[in-house]
Amino acid sequence: MNRRTLLGNLLAGLPLGYAGAVYASDAPETAEMRFGMIALTDCASIVMAHELGYFKKFGINSIISKEASWAVIRDKLALGENHASHMLLGMPFASTLGLLGSPKRPVIAPWILNRNGQAITLSNKFKGVKTAKDLKPFVDKAKADGTPLTFAMTFPPGTHAMWLRYWLASGGINPDKDVTLITIPPPQMVANMKIGKMDGFCVGEPWNGRAIADGIGFTVTTTQKIWPDHPEKVCAFTEQFAAKNPKSVKAALKALHFASQHIDQMTNRPAVAEVISRPTYINCPKEIILDRLQGKYVYGNGITEQDPNYMIFSNRNCNFPQKAFGNWWLSQFRRWGMVKGDVAYKQVVDQVMRTDIYTEAMDELGVKTAVADMASIKLMDGTFDPKNPEAYAKSFPIHSLA
Numbered sequence: 413m414n415r416r417t418l419l420g421n422l423l424a425g426l427p428l429g430y431a432g433a434v435y436a437s438d439a440p441e442t443a444e445m446r447f448g449m450i451a452l453t454d455c456a457s458i459v460m461a462h463e464l465g466y467f468k469k470f471g472i473n474s475i476i477s478k479e480a481s482w483a484v485i486r487d488k489l490a491l492g493e494n495h496a497s498h499m500l501l502g503m504p505f506a507s508t509l510g511l512l513g514s515p516k517r518p519v520i521a522p523w524i525l526n527r528n529g530q531a532i533t534l535s536n537k538f539k540g541v542k543t544a545k546d547l548k549p550f551v552d553k554a555k556a557d558g559t560p561l562t563f564a565m566t567f568p569p570g571t572h573a574m575w576l577r578y579w580l581a582s583g584g585i586n587p588d589k590d591v592t593l594i595t596i597p598p599p600q601m602v603a604n605m606k607i608g609k610m611d612g613f614c615v616g617e618p619w620n621g622r623a624i625a626d627g628i629g630f631t632v633t634t635t636q637k638i639w640p641d642h643p644e645k646v647c648a649f650t651e652q653f654a655a656k657n658p659k660s661v662k663a664a665l666k667a668l669h670f671a672s673q674h675i676d677q678m679t680n681r682p683a684v685a686e687v688i689s690r691p692t693y694i695n696c697p698k699e700i701i702l703d704r705l706q707g708k709y710v711y712g713n714g715i716t717e718q719d720p721n722y723m724i725f726s727n728r729n730c731n732f733p734q735k736a737f738g739n740w741w742l743s744q745f746r747r748w749g750m751v752k753g754d755v756a757y758k759q760v761v762d763q764v765m766r767t768d769i770y771t772e773a774m775d776e777l778g779v780k781t782a783v784a785d786m787a788s789i790k791l792m793d794g795t796f797d798p799k800n801p802e803a804y805a806k807s808f809p810i811h812s813l814a
Contacts, residue, residue, distance in 0.1 A: 438470075438471070438659055438662070438663065438776070439471050439659065440470070440471045440472055440657065440659050440660035440663045441656065441657040441658075441659055441660050442495060442653075442657050442660045443471060443472065443473055443660075444472075444473040444475065445467070445472050445473070445474055445475070445495040445496060445660060445664065446474075446475045446476075446477050446493065446494045446495050446496075447462070447474060447475070447476050447477065447494065447495070447496050447497065447498070447664075448477050448479050448484075448485045448488055448489060448494040448496070448497035448498060449476060449477070449478055449479065449485075449497070449498040449693070450478075450479060450481075450482065450485060450498055450597075450598055450599075451478065451598060451599045451693065451694040451695060451696070452498075452598050452615075452616040452617065452618075452619075452645075452694070453529065453616060453617040453618055453688065453694070453701055453704070453705060453723065454498070454525055454526040454529060454616055454617075454644055454645045454723065454725075455498050455645075455688065455693065455694070456526075456671075456675050456684055456688050456725065457525055457526070457668050457671045457672045457675060457725050458476065458498055458525070458647065458668070458671075459476060459687060459688050459693055460671040460674060460675060460684060460687065460688075461474070461664075461667040461668050461670070461671035462474045462476050463687055464670075464671060464674065466666075466667035466668075466670045466671050467663075467664070467667045469667070470663040470664075470666050470667045471663055472660070472663055472664060472667065474667075476692075476693075477493075477494055478692065478693065480597060481567075481597040482499075482500060482503065482566055482567035482570060482597070483567070485497050485498070485499060485503075486499075486503060486507060486514060489519065489648065489649075489650060490507065490515060490517045490519075490650065492650070492653070495649070495653055495657075495660070496647055496648065496649050496661075496664055497647070497648050497649075498525065498645055498647065499519075499521070499645060499646050499647070499648040500566070500567055500569075500570035500571045500572070500644075500645060500646075501521065501524070501570075501571050501643050501644065501645065501646050501737065501741060502567075502569040502570050502571060502573070502574060502741050502745075503519070503567065503569060503570060503648065504519040504520060504521045504646065504648050504764045505569065505738065505741055505742060505745065505760065505764055506568075506569035506750075507519040508651075508760060508763060508764055509751060509760065511569060511745065511750055511751060512568045512569050512750060513568075514569070517650060518650065518651035518652070518763060518764075519648050519649070519650055519651065519764070520648065520649055520650075520651050520654055520763070520764055520765075520766045520769070521646035521647070521648050521733050521764055521765055521766065522647070522649070522654075522661065522665060522733055522765075522766035522767075522769035522770045522773075523646060523647040523665050523668055523731055523733065523770060524643045524644075524645070524646050524730060524731050524732065524733055524734075524737075525644070525645040525646055525647055525668070525672075525725065525731075526644050526645055526723055526724060526725050526730065527636075527641045527642060527643060527644060527723070527724050527728070527730050528634075528635065528636040528640075528641060528642065528644065528721050528722060528723050528724060529616065529617055529634075529635070529636070529644065529704065529705075529722065529723030530571065530572060530575060530614065530615065530616045530617070530620075530634070530635040530644060531614070531615070531617070531620040531631045531633065531634045531635060532575065532576060532579055532612060532613070532614045532620075532631070532632050532633050532634075532635075533601075533605075533612060533613055533614075533615070533619075533620045533623045533624075533629040533630065533631055533632070534547070534611065534612040534629060534630060534632045535605060535610075535611050535612060535628070535629050536627070536628060536629055536630060536712075537611075538550060538611070538612070538632075539630060539713055540713075541632055542632065543582075543583055543632075543633075544579050544580050544581075544582050544583020544584070544585055545582075545583040545584065546583070547580075547583055547585065547632075548583050548584050548585055551585050551590050551591055552590075555590055555591075560590065560591050560592045561591045561592070561611040561612070562591065562592040562593075562594060562609070562610045562611055563576060563580070563587075563591055563592070563593055563594070563610060563611060563612045563613060563614070564593075564594050564595070564596040564601060564604065564605075564609075564610045564612075564613035564614075564615075565593060565594075565595065565596075565613065565614050565615075566595065566596065566597065566598050566601075566614075566615055566616075567595060568595060568750075569745065569750060571635075571644055571645075572614040572615055572616070573593075573614070574741070574744050575614050575635045575638055576593075576613075576614035577744070577748060578638060578744070578791075579614075579633060579638060581808065581810040582792065582793055584810070585810075586810050586812075587748075588748065588749075588812045594609075594610065596609075596610070596613065598615050598616060598619055599619070599694075599695070601613050601615045601619045601623070602619055602622050602623050602626060602628065605623060605628050605629055606626070606628055612629075612632075614635075616644070616645075617701065617704045617705070617723070618694065618696045618700045618701045618704065620704075621700045621701075621703060621704050622696060622700055623712075624710065624711070624712035625697075625700055629712065630711055630712030630713040631709070631711040631712055631713075632711075632713075634709070634719065634721075636719065636721040636722075637792060638791060638792045639789065639790075639791045639792070640721050640790070641721060641724075641728060643734070643737045644723075646733070647664065647665070647668060649661055651763070654766070654769065658769075661769060661773075662769065662772065662773040662776065665769070665770065665773040665774075666773055666776070666777055668731070669726075669731070669773075669774065669777060669779065671725075672725040672726035672730070672731060673726045675725045675726065676724055676725050676726040676727050676730075678706065681702065681705050681706055682698075682702060684705070685698045685699075685701040685702035685705055686698045688701065689701050704722065704723070705722070705723060706722065707719045707720065707721075707722030729781055729782075729783050731770070732767065732770060732781050732783045733765040733766060733767055733770055734765070734767075734783060734785050734786075734787075735761045735762070735765045735767065735785050735786060735798070736785065736786050736787060736788075736789060736796075736798035737765065737789075738757075738760070738761035738764055738765045739757055739761055739786075739796075739798040739801040740789060740796050740798065740801070740804075742755055742757055742760060742761065742801060743796070743801040743802070743804045743805040744805070746801075746802065746805035746806075746813065747805045747806075747808055747811045747812070747813065748811065748812045749811075749812035749813060749814055752814050753814075755801075755802065757801050757802070767785065786798045786799060
Protein backbone atom coordinates (compact mmCIF):
# COMPACT_ATOMS: atom_id res chain seq x y z
CA MET A 413 0.00 0.00 0.00
CA ASN A 414 1.47 3.35 -0.97
CA ARG A 415 1.40 6.47 1.19
CA ARG A 416 -1.43 8.09 -0.80
CA THR A 417 -3.66 5.03 -0.38
CA LEU A 418 -2.79 4.75 3.31
CA LEU A 419 -3.71 8.37 3.93
CA GLY A 420 -6.93 7.92 2.01
CA ASN A 421 -7.91 5.03 4.24
CA LEU A 422 -6.90 6.84 7.43
CA LEU A 423 -8.88 9.94 6.53
CA ALA A 424 -12.01 8.04 5.62
CA GLY A 425 -13.46 8.99 9.00
CA LEU A 426 -13.35 12.74 8.39
CA PRO A 427 -16.58 14.75 8.65
CA LEU A 428 -19.37 14.34 6.12
CA GLY A 429 -18.84 16.72 3.22
CA TYR A 430 -15.09 16.87 3.72
CA ALA A 431 -13.39 16.81 0.32
CA GLY A 432 -9.69 16.76 1.16
CA ALA A 433 -9.33 20.52 1.58
CA VAL A 434 -10.03 22.78 4.51
CA TYR A 435 -13.50 24.33 4.63
CA ALA A 436 -13.17 27.89 3.35
CA SER A 437 -14.79 29.37 6.47
CA ASP A 438 -12.38 27.45 8.69
CA ALA A 439 -9.15 28.38 6.91
CA PRO A 440 -6.46 29.00 9.56
CA GLU A 441 -5.29 32.59 9.98
CA THR A 442 -1.73 31.29 10.38
CA ALA A 443 -1.22 28.60 7.77
CA GLU A 444 2.34 27.69 8.76
CA MET A 445 2.56 26.61 12.39
CA ARG A 446 5.55 25.46 14.43
CA PHE A 447 4.84 22.86 17.12
CA GLY A 448 7.37 22.44 19.92
CA MET A 449 7.95 18.99 21.41
CA ILE A 450 10.20 17.17 23.86
CA ALA A 451 11.61 13.66 23.31
CA LEU A 452 8.90 11.78 25.21
CA THR A 453 6.40 9.13 24.11
CA ASP A 454 3.52 11.51 24.81
CA CYS A 455 4.59 13.77 21.94
CA ALA A 456 3.00 11.10 19.71
CA SER A 457 -0.25 12.81 18.72
CA ILE A 458 1.54 15.98 17.61
CA VAL A 459 4.10 13.96 15.65
CA MET A 460 1.51 11.68 14.07
CA ALA A 461 -0.79 14.58 13.14
CA HIS A 462 2.22 15.89 11.21
CA GLU A 463 3.43 12.58 9.77
CA LEU A 464 0.00 11.34 8.69
CA GLY A 465 -0.98 14.65 7.11
CA TYR A 466 -3.80 15.58 9.48
CA PHE A 467 -2.46 19.09 10.08
CA LYS A 468 -2.22 19.60 6.34
CA LYS A 469 -5.78 18.37 5.81
CA PHE A 470 -7.00 21.13 8.10
CA GLY A 471 -5.02 23.81 6.29
CA ILE A 472 -1.87 23.84 8.45
CA ASN A 473 1.63 23.50 7.07
CA SER A 474 3.15 22.02 10.25
CA ILE A 475 6.77 22.18 11.36
CA ILE A 476 7.84 20.03 14.32
CA SER A 477 10.53 21.63 16.44
CA LYS A 478 12.32 19.26 18.84
CA GLU A 479 13.49 21.22 21.87
CA ALA A 480 16.16 20.51 24.48
CA SER A 481 14.22 21.24 27.68
CA TRP A 482 10.92 22.40 29.09
CA ALA A 483 12.43 25.83 29.75
CA VAL A 484 13.15 26.14 26.03
CA ILE A 485 9.62 24.95 25.26
CA ARG A 486 8.21 27.67 27.54
CA ASP A 487 10.42 30.43 26.17
CA LYS A 488 9.93 29.62 22.48
CA LEU A 489 6.16 29.61 22.92
CA ALA A 490 6.23 32.91 24.84
CA LEU A 491 8.43 34.54 22.18
CA GLY A 492 6.23 33.32 19.32
CA GLU A 493 8.99 31.18 17.80
CA ASN A 494 6.64 28.21 18.25
CA HIS A 495 2.91 28.69 17.79
CA ALA A 496 1.81 25.63 19.77
CA SER A 497 3.58 23.27 22.10
CA HIS A 498 3.69 19.91 23.82
CA MET A 499 3.69 21.01 27.49
CA LEU A 500 3.51 19.66 31.02
CA LEU A 501 0.06 20.48 32.40
CA GLY A 502 1.45 22.66 35.19
CA MET A 503 3.39 24.91 32.81
CA PRO A 504 0.48 27.00 31.46
CA PHE A 505 -0.48 27.80 35.07
CA ALA A 506 3.09 28.77 35.98
CA SER A 507 3.36 31.01 32.92
CA THR A 508 -0.05 32.60 33.43
CA LEU A 509 0.76 33.39 37.07
CA GLY A 510 4.47 34.14 36.53
CA LEU A 511 5.63 31.45 39.00
CA LEU A 512 8.98 29.75 39.60
CA GLY A 513 10.98 31.85 37.19
CA SER A 514 8.39 31.79 34.41
CA PRO A 515 7.87 35.20 32.77
CA LYS A 516 4.24 36.19 33.29
CA ARG A 517 2.59 35.37 29.97
CA PRO A 518 -0.93 33.93 29.82
CA VAL A 519 -0.92 30.47 28.26
CA ILE A 520 -3.99 28.34 27.53
CA ALA A 521 -4.51 24.57 27.45
CA PRO A 522 -7.56 23.70 25.32
CA TRP A 523 -6.38 20.10 24.71
CA ILE A 524 -5.03 17.34 26.94
CA LEU A 525 -2.67 15.23 24.85
CA ASN A 526 -2.56 12.11 27.00
CA ARG A 527 -3.29 10.41 30.30
CA ASN A 528 -1.07 8.11 32.38
CA GLY A 529 2.30 6.69 31.37
CA GLN A 530 4.92 8.37 33.59
CA ALA A 531 6.92 6.65 36.32
CA ILE A 532 9.32 7.03 39.23
CA THR A 533 12.63 5.23 38.80
CA LEU A 534 15.03 4.45 41.65
CA SER A 535 18.66 3.42 41.49
CA ASN A 536 19.26 -0.32 41.71
CA LYS A 537 20.84 0.16 45.15
CA PHE A 538 17.29 0.59 46.49
CA LYS A 539 15.91 -2.68 45.11
CA GLY A 540 13.45 -4.04 47.62
CA VAL A 541 11.85 -0.63 48.09
CA LYS A 542 8.20 -0.78 47.01
CA THR A 543 6.71 2.32 48.63
CA ALA A 544 7.84 5.74 49.76
CA LYS A 545 7.58 4.47 53.35
CA ASP A 546 10.14 1.79 52.47
CA LEU A 547 12.44 4.51 51.14
CA LYS A 548 12.18 6.73 54.23
CA PRO A 549 14.88 4.97 56.32
CA PHE A 550 17.39 5.51 53.49
CA VAL A 551 16.34 9.15 53.23
CA ASP A 552 16.65 9.67 56.99
CA LYS A 553 20.12 8.09 57.16
CA ALA A 554 21.45 10.07 54.21
CA LYS A 555 20.10 13.31 55.69
CA ALA A 556 21.64 12.53 59.07
CA ASP A 557 24.98 11.84 57.38
CA GLY A 558 24.86 15.25 55.71
CA THR A 559 24.48 13.80 52.21
CA PRO A 560 20.75 13.95 51.37
CA LEU A 561 19.49 11.72 48.61
CA THR A 562 18.99 13.49 45.28
CA PHE A 563 15.93 13.11 43.08
CA ALA A 564 15.36 14.61 39.65
CA MET A 565 12.26 15.90 37.94
CA THR A 566 11.96 17.66 34.61
CA PHE A 567 10.59 21.13 35.52
CA PRO A 568 9.63 22.62 38.92
CA PRO A 569 5.94 23.37 38.19
CA GLY A 570 5.50 20.35 35.90
CA THR A 571 3.69 17.06 36.24
CA HIS A 572 6.79 15.02 37.07
CA ALA A 573 7.63 17.37 39.94
CA MET A 574 4.11 16.99 41.36
CA TRP A 575 4.07 13.18 41.04
CA LEU A 576 7.46 12.90 42.72
CA ARG A 577 6.52 15.29 45.52
CA TYR A 578 3.17 13.58 46.10
CA TRP A 579 4.73 10.11 46.22
CA LEU A 580 7.59 11.07 48.53
CA ALA A 581 5.23 12.86 50.92
CA SER A 582 2.96 9.79 51.04
CA GLY A 583 5.83 8.02 52.82
CA GLY A 584 6.53 10.79 55.31
CA ILE A 585 9.33 12.38 53.24
CA ASN A 586 9.30 16.15 52.88
CA PRO A 587 10.61 16.88 49.36
CA ASP A 588 11.67 20.40 50.38
CA LYS A 589 13.50 19.43 53.58
CA ASP A 590 14.54 15.79 53.52
CA VAL A 591 15.99 15.35 50.01
CA THR A 592 17.55 17.42 47.26
CA LEU A 593 15.42 18.02 44.15
CA ILE A 594 17.13 18.87 40.88
CA THR A 595 15.89 19.62 37.36
CA ILE A 596 17.10 17.46 34.47
CA PRO A 597 15.65 17.44 30.90
CA PRO A 598 13.91 14.13 30.11
CA PRO A 599 16.40 12.74 27.54
CA GLN A 600 19.27 13.35 29.99
CA MET A 601 17.79 11.45 32.96
CA VAL A 602 19.35 8.07 32.25
CA ALA A 603 22.80 9.44 31.47
CA ASN A 604 22.81 11.45 34.70
CA MET A 605 21.79 8.46 36.80
CA LYS A 606 24.56 6.42 35.18
CA ILE A 607 27.18 8.83 36.50
CA GLY A 608 25.63 8.88 39.97
CA LYS A 609 24.14 12.36 39.85
CA MET A 610 20.84 11.25 41.37
CA ASP A 611 19.27 8.43 43.37
CA GLY A 612 15.94 8.50 41.60
CA PHE A 613 13.86 10.44 39.09
CA CYS A 614 10.37 10.98 37.78
CA VAL A 615 9.96 11.33 34.03
CA GLY A 616 7.79 10.26 31.13
CA GLU A 617 8.48 7.29 28.93
CA PRO A 618 10.54 5.93 27.35
CA TRP A 619 13.21 7.01 29.84
CA ASN A 620 12.04 4.83 32.75
CA GLY A 621 12.04 1.83 30.45
CA ARG A 622 15.44 2.87 29.14
CA ALA A 623 16.89 2.92 32.68
CA ILE A 624 15.83 -0.70 33.12
CA ALA A 625 17.15 -1.72 29.70
CA ASP A 626 20.49 -0.11 30.60
CA GLY A 627 20.58 -1.90 33.95
CA ILE A 628 20.82 1.18 36.15
CA GLY A 629 17.42 1.43 37.82
CA PHE A 630 13.95 0.02 38.38
CA THR A 631 10.40 1.39 38.32
CA VAL A 632 9.15 1.73 41.89
CA THR A 633 5.75 3.07 40.82
CA THR A 634 3.92 4.39 37.80
CA THR A 635 2.01 7.65 38.01
CA GLN A 636 -1.24 5.93 37.09
CA LYS A 637 -0.95 4.11 40.41
CA ILE A 638 -0.85 7.50 42.13
CA TRP A 639 -3.86 8.79 40.12
CA PRO A 640 -5.50 6.44 37.60
CA ASP A 641 -6.16 8.21 34.28
CA HIS A 642 -4.43 11.37 35.43
CA PRO A 643 -3.91 14.18 32.91
CA GLU A 644 -0.34 14.61 31.74
CA LYS A 645 0.72 16.74 28.74
CA VAL A 646 -1.29 19.41 26.96
CA CYS A 647 -1.16 21.16 23.63
CA ALA A 648 -0.68 24.78 24.69
CA PHE A 649 -0.91 28.16 22.98
CA THR A 650 -0.32 31.65 24.26
CA GLU A 651 -3.58 33.39 25.03
CA GLN A 652 -2.55 36.14 22.63
CA PHE A 653 -2.01 33.76 19.71
CA ALA A 654 -5.31 31.99 20.37
CA ALA A 655 -7.21 35.28 20.46
CA LYS A 656 -5.74 36.39 17.14
CA ASN A 657 -5.87 32.97 15.47
CA PRO A 658 -8.99 31.13 16.68
CA LYS A 659 -9.37 29.17 13.43
CA SER A 660 -5.74 28.09 13.52
CA VAL A 661 -6.14 26.78 17.06
CA LYS A 662 -9.31 24.89 16.20
CA ALA A 663 -7.70 23.44 13.07
CA ALA A 664 -4.82 22.16 15.20
CA LEU A 665 -7.24 20.56 17.69
CA LYS A 666 -9.17 18.88 14.90
CA ALA A 667 -5.97 17.38 13.50
CA LEU A 668 -4.96 16.20 16.97
CA HIS A 669 -8.36 14.55 17.39
CA PHE A 670 -7.82 12.27 14.40
CA ALA A 671 -4.18 11.58 15.27
CA SER A 672 -5.17 10.68 18.84
CA GLN A 673 -7.86 8.29 17.64
CA HIS A 674 -5.34 6.68 15.31
CA ILE A 675 -2.85 6.10 18.14
CA ASP A 676 -5.47 4.58 20.44
CA GLN A 677 -6.15 1.82 17.95
CA MET A 678 -3.74 -0.66 19.50
CA THR A 679 -2.96 -2.28 16.14
CA ASN A 680 -1.42 1.05 15.09
CA ARG A 681 0.93 1.36 18.06
CA PRO A 682 3.86 -0.62 16.64
CA ALA A 683 3.97 1.71 13.64
CA VAL A 684 3.53 4.75 15.89
CA ALA A 685 6.45 3.59 18.06
CA GLU A 686 8.61 3.24 14.97
CA VAL A 687 7.83 6.78 13.82
CA ILE A 688 8.32 8.54 17.15
CA SER A 689 11.49 6.53 17.89
CA ARG A 690 13.36 8.20 15.02
CA PRO A 691 16.26 10.55 15.78
CA THR A 692 14.14 13.49 14.61
CA TYR A 693 11.81 12.86 17.53
CA ILE A 694 12.72 10.67 20.56
CA ASN A 695 15.88 8.91 19.36
CA CYS A 696 15.35 5.71 21.33
CA PRO A 697 14.94 2.06 20.22
CA LYS A 698 11.33 1.49 19.19
CA GLU A 699 11.12 -1.72 21.26
CA ILE A 700 11.71 0.23 24.49
CA ILE A 701 8.98 2.70 23.52
CA LEU A 702 6.48 0.08 22.38
CA ASP A 703 6.34 -2.15 25.47
CA ARG A 704 5.02 0.51 27.82
CA LEU A 705 2.97 2.10 25.04
CA GLN A 706 1.15 -1.25 24.95
CA GLY A 707 0.87 -1.46 28.73
CA LYS A 708 3.55 -4.15 29.05
CA TYR A 709 5.45 -3.22 32.18
CA VAL A 710 8.64 -4.96 33.24
CA TYR A 711 9.53 -3.06 36.39
CA GLY A 712 13.12 -4.21 36.68
CA ASN A 713 12.66 -5.61 40.19
CA GLY A 714 11.16 -8.98 39.30
CA ILE A 715 7.63 -7.64 38.83
CA THR A 716 5.84 -7.66 35.47
CA GLU A 717 2.34 -6.47 34.66
CA GLN A 718 -0.09 -5.84 31.84
CA ASP A 719 -1.32 -2.49 33.11
CA PRO A 720 -4.88 -1.60 32.02
CA ASN A 721 -4.11 2.07 32.73
CA TYR A 722 -1.43 2.44 30.07
CA MET A 723 -0.93 5.71 28.23
CA ILE A 724 -4.00 6.82 26.29
CA PHE A 725 -4.40 9.64 23.78
CA SER A 726 -8.13 9.64 22.91
CA ASN A 727 -10.14 7.06 24.83
CA ARG A 728 -12.27 7.83 27.89
CA ASN A 729 -12.67 11.52 26.98
CA CYS A 730 -8.91 11.86 27.32
CA ASN A 731 -8.60 15.21 25.55
CA PHE A 732 -11.22 17.30 27.37
CA PRO A 733 -9.44 19.94 29.54
CA GLN A 734 -11.42 19.37 32.72
CA LYS A 735 -11.38 22.29 35.11
CA ALA A 736 -11.16 19.90 38.05
CA PHE A 737 -7.65 19.06 36.87
CA GLY A 738 -6.65 22.72 36.99
CA ASN A 739 -7.98 23.03 40.53
CA TRP A 740 -5.90 20.04 41.62
CA TRP A 741 -2.78 21.58 40.10
CA LEU A 742 -3.28 24.90 41.80
CA SER A 743 -3.94 23.12 45.10
CA GLN A 744 -0.53 21.46 44.80
CA PHE A 745 1.14 24.75 43.94
CA ARG A 746 -0.38 26.05 47.19
CA ARG A 747 0.63 22.95 49.15
CA TRP A 748 4.26 23.33 48.16
CA GLY A 749 4.48 27.09 48.64
CA MET A 750 4.84 27.81 44.93
CA VAL A 751 2.07 30.38 45.14
CA LYS A 752 1.52 32.46 48.26
CA GLY A 753 -1.70 33.54 49.91
CA ASP A 754 -5.12 33.52 48.32
CA VAL A 755 -5.45 31.80 44.95
CA ALA A 756 -8.16 32.89 42.52
CA TYR A 757 -8.82 29.24 41.61
CA LYS A 758 -11.85 29.75 39.39
CA GLN A 759 -10.48 32.78 37.59
CA VAL A 760 -7.12 31.17 36.80
CA VAL A 761 -8.56 27.77 35.85
CA ASP A 762 -11.17 29.35 33.58
CA GLN A 763 -8.39 31.34 31.91
CA VAL A 764 -6.12 28.33 31.32
CA MET A 765 -8.38 25.30 30.82
CA ARG A 766 -10.27 26.46 27.74
CA THR A 767 -13.13 24.00 27.54
CA ASP A 768 -14.97 26.46 25.29
CA ILE A 769 -12.36 26.23 22.52
CA TYR A 770 -12.22 22.45 22.80
CA THR A 771 -16.01 22.13 22.64
CA GLU A 772 -16.34 24.48 19.67
CA ALA A 773 -13.69 22.60 17.68
CA MET A 774 -15.25 19.21 18.43
CA ASP A 775 -18.77 20.47 17.70
CA GLU A 776 -17.57 21.46 14.23
CA LEU A 777 -16.44 17.85 13.73
CA GLY A 778 -19.70 16.46 15.09
CA VAL A 779 -17.88 15.00 18.11
CA LYS A 780 -19.92 15.17 21.30
CA THR A 781 -18.27 15.14 24.71
CA ALA A 782 -20.10 14.43 27.94
CA VAL A 783 -17.76 15.04 30.86
CA ALA A 784 -18.49 15.95 34.47
CA ASP A 785 -16.18 18.94 34.47
CA MET A 786 -15.92 19.23 38.27
CA ALA A 787 -16.25 15.60 39.36
CA SER A 788 -14.29 14.40 42.39
CA ILE A 789 -10.99 12.65 41.72
CA LYS A 790 -9.70 9.51 43.46
CA LEU A 791 -5.97 9.32 44.12
CA MET A 792 -3.86 6.66 45.83
CA ASP A 793 -4.55 7.97 49.33
CA GLY A 794 -7.80 9.88 49.18
CA THR A 795 -10.30 11.91 47.18
CA PHE A 796 -9.95 15.42 45.81
CA ASP A 797 -13.03 17.64 45.82
CA PRO A 798 -12.42 20.21 43.06
CA LYS A 799 -15.04 22.48 44.59
CA ASN A 800 -12.86 23.03 47.66
CA PRO A 801 -9.21 23.03 46.50
CA GLU A 802 -7.92 25.33 49.24
CA ALA A 803 -9.08 23.02 52.02
CA TYR A 804 -7.47 20.13 50.18
CA ALA A 805 -4.15 22.00 49.90
CA LYS A 806 -4.17 22.60 53.66
CA SER A 807 -5.19 19.03 54.57
CA PHE A 808 -1.80 17.36 54.13
CA PRO A 809 0.48 16.80 57.13
CA ILE A 810 3.52 17.36 54.90
CA HIS A 811 3.51 20.67 53.05
CA SER A 812 5.44 23.90 52.49
CA LEU A 813 2.59 26.33 53.02
CA ALA A 814 3.77 29.76 54.09
